[in-house]
Amino acid sequence: MSRALTVAVAGNPNCGKTTIFNALTGTRQHVGNWPGVTVERKEGRFVHNEQTYKVIDLPGTYSLSTYSVEELVARDFIVQDEPDIIVNVVDASNLERNLFLTTQLIEIGRPLVIVLNMMDMAREKGLKIDTETLGVLLGAPVVPIVGRTGEGIDVLKDKIHRIQAHTSQKARHIDIQYHRDIEVQIEKISAVLAQGESPPVNVRWVAVKLLEKDDRIWEYLDGFADKEKLRQTTTEAIEQIEKIYQDTSRAAISHARYGFVRGAMQECVRSSTAEPIDYSRKIDKVLTHRVLGLPIFALFMWLMFVLTFDLGAYPMDWIDAGISWLVNTLHALVPDSMLSSLVVDGMIGGVGAIAVFLPNIFILFFVIAILEDSGYMARMAFIMDRVMHTLGLHGKAFIPLVMGFGCNVPAIMGTRILESRRDRILTTLINPFMSCSARLPVYILVAGAFFPENAGTVIFAMYVLGVVAAIFSGKLFSKTVLRGMSKPFVLELPPYQKPKLSSLLLHTWERGQVFIRKMGTVILVGSIIVWALGYFPREVELSQNYEAQSARITQEWEAQETEIEHAFDASVALGEEQYVSAMVPFESSGHYKELVTQRDSLKQQIAANYQEALQKVDFTRQAETMSQKWIGRLGKLIEPLVAPLGFTWREGVALVTGFVAKEIVVSTYGVLFGVGSDASEENAGILTSLRNSDMTPLIGLAFLVFVLLYTPCLATMAAIRRETGSWGWTTFSVVYSLLLAWLLAFGIYKIGSALEWLT
Amino acid sequence: MFSRFRNRMGNSAPRHQLTREGVRLCDLHPGEKARVLEIGGSEQFRIRLMEMGLLTNDIVEVDKYAPLMDPMELIVKGYHLSLRRMDAEKIAVELIERNE
The missing domain is CATH 1.10.287 (Helix Hairpins)
Known part of the structure; x- marks a missing residue:
């Protein structure tokens, strides 16, 4: 068998590219990231006629310019890795815009197969497409496919085979013809390119890109000798074109590409005269209705929340019980030693504490997959953009933020639905301020101890304060560290579709396994550190016998x-x-x-x-x-740091252990007050001890604010590290939230003390 | 960390000022159709629209506005596209079909 041939799948977002990729490769897929960027890279394999093909799913793009990371990744792969065959997936029901990308792929000149996907929807729209003629005009075989049913996949595999065996009759290189004014300039630049030493492989494509003022194209021209002359010729050519067209050269070229597409469509597409029924538009009459749109959206959000956290609570309990059973059984079986404690308490206990999030995460990703595959996700963005825009965010960012009220870990992982990296980072950074459910036990305890009459109000105030902190920080970040990187909001609202279960499960698994694989390592290391802090020093000198x-x-x-x-x-x-x-x-x-x-x-x-x-x-x-133990000493060590907030070493220790997970604050208090670590929020012992301690209601309030605002837990940190792909941003997030927590708690304590309020 | 980001995404490209007075895309009511005369704004925005198939001389129909009145939904080349009003303000149009 000969070497594996590379097939790159390219296409617009929402064209069903992933469906075609899945149909080609089945479940033999590998998900990773493109080097250096957090764009998902999917790779799979299939064998046809004894030939192995390696299939790469390129990011969905509308074009191959370089204004987004996705486009850059797709173009670099096509130009530099030179895949053997490019499969261009095209939405047949939205042909004109989809073929714009095709014109650019034709120009690059790699062997091309065009897949006309969503033929069923095109038929519904009353479109008749002459695929034979279209293939002749585009210089590439055209395969009609209904991706949802898999109809036509074998034909596609055959065409791919024939392309690589050079037996395809359709495949021939064609040039996209521009207007004569532009062609003249292309020729001039091509001449310079061809004369120079080591000219690029595809002279015409490079010439067009130069005319489009594509800065990145120079990176492909590293070996080209006479750059000065090329630069000069290009500048002159652009000037001439802009003078003739009274517009940018890029616009002129884009117009010409669309002209080519329109020409091809006039030849091969017939539209039935009857006005087609736009089902999506009908559905949208209700779902994005001026009055009903928001309540329906709220209902969906509520459902998502309930499914993720209430339904997820059952398997969560099972996993929790299973882990406790495992830990207890192992303790009973293995004699006590450092190693057994490390493995059982540190590793199994620590990883188990994170494993309980798995049901939440998988359910959330499943719901997100439904929203994405059905097309409602784009509508959510459409409905919420007004609100999120004030934070400098995309409408979709609303979803991970709301999910943060349940648990920040799946919520931060949910930021993957955002396309721009800047939006993902911003949403990730403000997510921890959404008060997650693990903080509630602390609120109930402290508010119950100091504000028994108004506990509900105080707790609600914490949630509100969290939202305010998120809004404030969002505005702050988008004006400072994440300034000026917002993309214009130009969003396609794709037609609604019935999601396919197999694809939903595949998407859920793809995203969920990232949590298991990557987060596992960070959590494991974190758990071992925390275990060591509580385990050492082995021998402690106690003041009493x-x-x-x-x-x-x-x-x-x-x-x-x-x-x-x-x-x-x-x-x-x-x-x-x-x-x-x-x-x-x-x-x-x-x-x-x-x-x-x-x-x-x-x-x-x-x-x-x-x-x-x-x-x-x-x-x-x-x-x-x-x-x-070290963990306690750490608490005492930081006492001077928290003393200005009115906190004692006890709060110090509680806050340090709270880094692992917020609910541990309660059990730490239980241990520190000597009333036992059996810490349910109803633990009356802790409540009384808190009241009898040096803490005043004012300090209690400052403590609550601190707990609300500082980094929620180790798992969240791991999630931030994972989604931002950088320790820099993770550190930034931790330091920023600590600083904010400290400043606010300090302000509350100082102002409250001065006013003799709640003392 | 921050600087690397800004360099990649940084937008030093010139903004195109509309030369035309008159109707803007954001002035249209749902159901109205218009021809695009000129597209202003940042180079990034203009390129994005080109890629998405919204060019000068194209016909756009305003389908509706979002429940909170922003963004707006358009029909371009047979598909639905959403734009913020502040961006639609940078698009000069000529009304060709009024909604009664």
Whole structure:
């Protein structure tokens, strides 16, 4: 078998390119990123007539200019990697605009097969396309396909085979003819190019690109010697064209390309006279209705939220239970050692804490796939753009932001629906301010302790403050670090389509597995670090001898128990003496029974007291041990940093552990107050201890604000790292949110103190 | 980190000022059709529209406005395209079919 041939699949967004790619390769796919950019790169394989083909799914683009990363990636691949065959997927129901890209592919001059996808929709629109003639005019075989049913895929494979075997009758190179004024200039530049040393492979294409003022084209001309002359000729040519057309040279060339497309369409496309029914338009009459549009949108958002987090809660509980079971079983099986603790508590426990998010993430991605494949996603952007635009964002950014109220991890992963990298970064950066569900237990605890009357209001205020912080930061970022990179909002609203289950599952899996693969490593490392902080140093010096205390308490209890027995025996002896003359034995008398009950209840009471005292010693020991471990020392170390906010070392430790996950703040408090780590938000012990501590309601409020604003958890950090593709932005996010949290908490504490408010 | 970003996406290209007075695309009502006379704005915006098939001399129909009155939905070359009003303001048009 000969070497694998490369097939690049190119086409507009929404043309069904991915459907064709899936139909060609089946499930044998590999998803990755294009080097250096966060644009998804999909690769698959198929074998036809004993020849292996490697298929690359290029990003969907409307053209091959260089104004977006996607276009750049697609063009670089076609020009530099020289795929053996290009499959250009074209939406037959939207031919004119789709063929614009085709003209550029023809010009590049790689072997080309054109797929007319969505033939069913074209027929519905009343379009008749003469594919034979179209193939002749475009100089490439044209294959009509209904991607949704897979009808025509085998014909496509045959055409690809015939192209590479040079037995295709249609394939021939044609030139897109421009108007004579432009052709003259193309010839001039071509002449310069052809004369020079090491001329480019495709002189005509390079000449056209030069005329289009495509700066990036110079990168392909590295080896070209006489750049000065080329530059001069190009500048003159552009001037001449712009003088004649009174427009930019690029516009003139684009007009000519569309002219070519229109010419071809006049020859091969017949439209039936009957006015076709535009089903999508009818659906949109309701879904983007002036009044109904927003409530329907809200309903869909609500459904998405409920599905992701409420439905996801069930498998989440199962995974949680499974992990706990595994950890407990392993602890029981393996003797305690550092290694077993590292593996069981650190790795399994840590990764397990993240694995519980899997159901959420997969459900969210599934819903997003439905929204994208059906076409409603574009409408969501259309409806919400007005609101999001004020933040300098695209309408679609609304979705990940709302999902942040559930959990920031899937929400940040959901920023992939945004096309521009700048929008993705901005949405990712402000996402942590959307108060996720893990922060709620902390709110309930602290608000419950200090604002029992108005807990609901305080908690609601936290959510509002989060949104305000997100809006403020969004505006700030788009005016500073992410300035001027916003793309114009020019969005296609594709026709509605019934999503196909297999493609939904494939999309969900593709995105979800990224979470498993890439995030796993970061989380694993993070979990091990956190485990080590809580595990070392192994030997801690405790201020009190807790074991002696426990022993003393046990002794006291035993002594008390003996005392009770003695007292009981004495009473019995006394009773027996009194009953000597009686007919019945003392043991069956009422008095004896009374004595027994009395003894038992006394014993029970002291047993309970004993247990409580023991537990108290144990809790105190746990608290002190924790404060001696590195994690506790870290909390004490940062005490000077949080002291200006009115916080003590306890808050310091709680905030440090809260970095792992917010809900841990509650259990940390449980340990620190010596009331046990069994921390449900109803834990009355923590509540009372908080009230009795040095904390005032004002400090409590400042603490809540801090918890709201600083980095939600390790998993979120990993997600930010993953989606921005840079530690730089991850650090920026963490530092910024810490700074914002500190400043606001400080402001609240200082102003509140000055006004003697809530103290 | 920031500078690399700006260099790639940075937009130093000149903005095209409309030479024409008169009706703008954003002035049209739903159901009205117009011919595009001139497209202004940044080079990036103009190129984006060209790629998407909105060129001078093309006929566009305003389908509707979003529930919050922005953006607007157009029908161009038989498909639906959405633009913000602030961008549509940079497109000079000539009304050819009024909506009664």
